[in-house]
Amino acid sequence: xxxxxxxxxxxxxxxxxxxxxxxxxxxxxxxxxxxxxxxxxxxxxxxxxxxxxxxxxxxxxxxxxxxxxxxxxxxxxxxxxxxxxxxxxxxxxxxxxxxxxxxxxxxxxxxxxxxxxxxxxxxxxxxxxxxxxxxxxxxxxxxxxxxxxxxxxxxxxxxxxxxxxxxxxxxxxxxxxxxxxxxxxxxxxxxxxxxxxxxxxxxxxxxxxxxxxxxxxxxxxxxxxxxxxxxxxxxxxxxxxxxxxxxxxxxxxxxxxxxxxxxxxxxxxxxxxxxxxxxxxxxxxxxxxxxxxxxxxxxxxxxxxxxxxxxxxxxxxxxxxxxxxxxxxxxxxxxxxxxxxxxxxxxxxxxxxxxxxxxxxxxxxxxxxxxxxxxxxxxxxx
Amino acid sequence: xxxxxxxxxxxxxxxxxxxxxxxxxxxxxxxxxxxxxxxxxxxxxxxxxxxxxxxxxxxxxxxxxxxxxxxxxxxxxxxxxxxxxxxxxxxxxxxxxxxxxxxxxxxxxxxxxxxxxxxxxxxx
Numbered sequence: 232x233x234x235x236x237x238x239x240x241x242x243x244x245x246x247x248x249x250x251x252x253x254x255x256x257x258x259x260x261x262x263x264x265x266x267x268x269x270x271x272x273x274x275x276x277x278x279x280x281x282x283x284x285x286x287x288x289x290x291x292x293x294x295x296x297x298x299x300x301x302x303x304x305x306x307x308x309x310x311x312x313x314x315x316x317x318x319x320x321x322x323x324x325x326x327x328x329x330x331x332x333x334x335x336x337x338x339x340x341x342x343x344x345x346x347x348x349x350x351x352x353x354x355x356x357x358x359x360x361x362x363x364x365x366x367x368x369x370x371x372x373x374x375x376x377x378x379x380x381x382x383x384x385x386x387x388x389x390x391x392x393x394x395x396x397x398x399x400x401x402x403x404x405x406x407x408x409x410x411x412x413x414x415x416x417x418x419x420x421x422x423x424x425x426x427x428x429x430x431x432x433x434x435x436x437x438x439x440x441x442x443x444x445x446x447x448x449x450x451x452x453x454x455x456x457x458x459x460x461x462x463x464x465x466x467x468x469x470x471x472x473x474x475x476x477x478x479x480x481x482x483x484x485x486x487x488x489x490x491x492x493x494x495x496x497x498x499x500x501x502x503x504x505x506x507x508x509x510x511x512x513x514x515x516x517x518x519x520x521x522x523x524x525x526x527x528x529x530x531x532x533x534x535x536x537x538x539x540x541x542x543x544x545x546x547x548x549x550x551x552x553x554x555x556x557x558x559x560x561x562x563x564x565x566x567x568x569x570x571x572x573x574x575x576x577x578x579x580x581x582x583x584x585x586x587x588x589x590x591x592x593x594x595x596x597x598x599x600x601x602x603x604x605x606x607x608x609x610x611x612x613x
Numbered sequence: 614x615x616x617x618x619x620x621x622x623x624x625x626x627x628x629x630x631x632x633x634x635x636x637x638x639x640x641x642x643x644x645x646x647x648x649x650x651x652x653x654x655x656x657x658x659x660x661x662x663x664x665x666x667x668x669x670x671x672x673x674x675x676x677x678x679x680x681x682x683x684x685x686x687x688x689x690x691x692x693x694x695x696x697x698x699x700x701x702x703x704x705x706x707x708x709x710x711x712x713x714x715x716x717x718x719x720x721x722x723x724x725x726x727x728x729x730x731x732x733x734x735x736x737x
Contacts, residue, residue: 469673538650539650539652563670563672570650592668
């Protein structure tokens with residue numbers, strides 16, 4: 232997958248030539264030359280995903296296997312649980328879970344998806360999907376911390392294609408037997424018109440949909456087949472960002488980073504009950520203390536009252552003008568039809584309905600804390 | 614009789630007597646993508662050639678709009694507040710930003726004519 236671009240050092244996904252042929256505007260992202268938008272534009276791509284189905288190339292993300300030599304789920308789970316706060320031991324076959332790689336201070340090194348193989352014959356393995364910008368550091372971090380008998384294997388020869396939206400299941404069903412019956416956060420091997428794939432019913436838009444992992448050599452076939460469905464539109468990174476922002480999902484390096492804990496970030500739901508009792512993950516001291524006493528700041532949804540978008544870095548003040556936090560993601564929400572933002576505020580200001588001010592170009596603009604997500608999720612609960 | 618001029622910041626300037634209508638070019642709107650917000654100066658505000666006069670925001674980012682001429686803002690396109698996408702649909706017509714009563718005719722010589730601007734865009 233990671234071929235060097237001959238005009239520079241940017242990497243290309245297996246679908247790069249297709250994006251260029253579609254007229255996409257290509258931008259550097261996490262070391263890859265990626266489509267930020269197609270000629271349709273960000274708002275149309277966003278809306279297509281909310282009302283029908285969007286097709287995304289997310290092959291830049293890191294796919295890897297964690298493998299225990301003894302073939303036991305307990306062994307590989309124990310190894311990963313030393314690095315993340317999620318319940319992995321208790322994962323069922325074919326179940327996917329969201330978690331975070333933590334540093335010793337309980338800050339977030341990256342967020343990731345972890346899947347237990349659907350077949351008991353593959354026990355002892357976990358499937359990981361990590362962020363593109365973090366993958367080299369993640370792999371080095373994980374490899375350095377693994378006990379003997381557990382090893383990390385990069386799957387650099389695989390593409391990852393997401394299809395998201397209320398019509399995604401209908402578009403995938405004719406090609407992938409059994410896909411329609413999968414539940415949200417279920418994952419398993421399958422076939423796409425006979426080609427071997429691995430798919431999960433999950434994504435990063437707040438909509439129903441799938442992420443399809445396929446050998447790079449077959450990526451164009453899968454993409455072209457799905458893109459050929461009139462219900463499906465190609466969607467670039469621009470709309471991927473507006474979709475996830477409206478869905479209240481964190482973007483690593485913006486809403487979460489090495490200084491933010493999962494508790495501050497509102498990701499407590501992703502920390503397993505047993506893990507809260509036992510600890511045993513990096514930064515457990517801080518995280519368990521924040522669970523008990525409450526964190527000093529929290530990630531919240533913010534709705535500016537006016538029409539001006541509040542971008543990342545915008546200072547947040549209380550109604551008296553005292554600084555209480557910073558916007559970490561913000562812009563225009565096409566489905567909301569106005570500006571939306573997320574940011575961290577001192578905990579006393581985190582309650583939905585709290586009035587805030589945003590410092591925009593030297594002016595204080597009124598805003599309000601709102602419950603996340605900004606748009607109701609369309610997940611398929613099965 | 615009006616005269617059309619362009620800036621290196623991809624603004625068009627339509628000059629009628631001592632008043633100039635200012636907007637962003639079709640090339641500029643195509644580069645910005647979907648426009649979602651436009652912030653215009655107050656009527657009566659003094660602006661300086663090359664100084665900040667307005668802000669246009671696309672889904673992705675905010676961009677400053679610079680005054681092409683020194684003078685006083687004599688009108689702004691209030692319709693953009695409710696329909697910023699007019700900038701995408703008709704950048705060089707109903708998507709205009711502001712009118713400036715300009716004070717220094719000499720500044721017009723710094724601007725490009727249509728042929729020069731076309732060549733400038735092709736170099737981009």
